Amino acid sequence: MSMLEVHNVHKSFDGTEILKGIDLTVDKGDVVAILGPSGSGKTTFLRCINFLERADGGEMIFDGERFDLRTVHRREIARIRRKTAFVFQNYNLFQNKTVLDNVTLGLTAVRRLPREQAKARAMDALVRVGMADKIDSYPSQLSGGQQQRVAIARGLATEPEIIYFDEPTSALDPELIGEVLSVMRKLAEEGMTMLVVTHEMEFARSVSGKVLFMEGGRVIESAPTAEFFADPKEARSREFIRGILQARQG
Secondary structure (H helix, E strand, O other), X not given: OOOEEEEEEEEEXXXXXXXXXXXXXXXXXXXXXEEXXXXXXXXXXXXXXXXXXXXXXXXXXXXXXXXXXXXXXHHHHHHHHOOEEEEOOOXXXXXOOOHHHHHHHHHHHOOOOOHHHXXXXXXXXXXXXXXXXXXXXXXXXXXXXXXXXXXXXXXXXXXXXXXXXXXXXXXXXXXXXXXHHHHHHHHHHOOOEEEEEOOOHHHHHHHOOEEXXXXXXXXXXXXXXXXXXXXXXXXXXXXXXXXXXXXXXX
């Protein structure tokens, strides 16, 4: 049985349809790269399946439970979110709190864990992302890459079944991208289930197992990663990959 299935997801803003019936199946341990040109609906899709946006239609099956994305109740959303984590492109850290407090806050305030238990979880997560030596630092004292690693630790500390990444390197200077991708690569090797909206094609090619290629609010192609990059079936997919290769050579 799949960990996550979503079917026929629709979303409009101000009368403009952004998502036009998106389907996706995710098995435990999958790393799925969601690719496509800017404006294709990738981030909106990710936000809809984590209920940061309310979809206009669609269905989710998560851990064997079925949910209507348009009418799902807040209690059900809270239950689903306890099993997921979301990493934003702009970190979303509290500037007036230390690294350790940023990671523990959700555990104590939302999940009601005792402070010492929350601290132990946070320290374990910070060790995993290589940030244990910065627990007393504030976000303003960190590089963008370090802040994003703290954001990943915050997600890991909740012990999620799946992590959603929304273009986690897009706000970073080029020299800082590698340290974040390295952490994500390690998580993939550890078997973490991940959905990653990304423009980092080399990461997608070498780390993900599946690709969902979107354009214009639709899935143009869904395929195993090696197959997508070596022999894409759709003309638009071939054009997309060719454009990437040309940009790299240029």
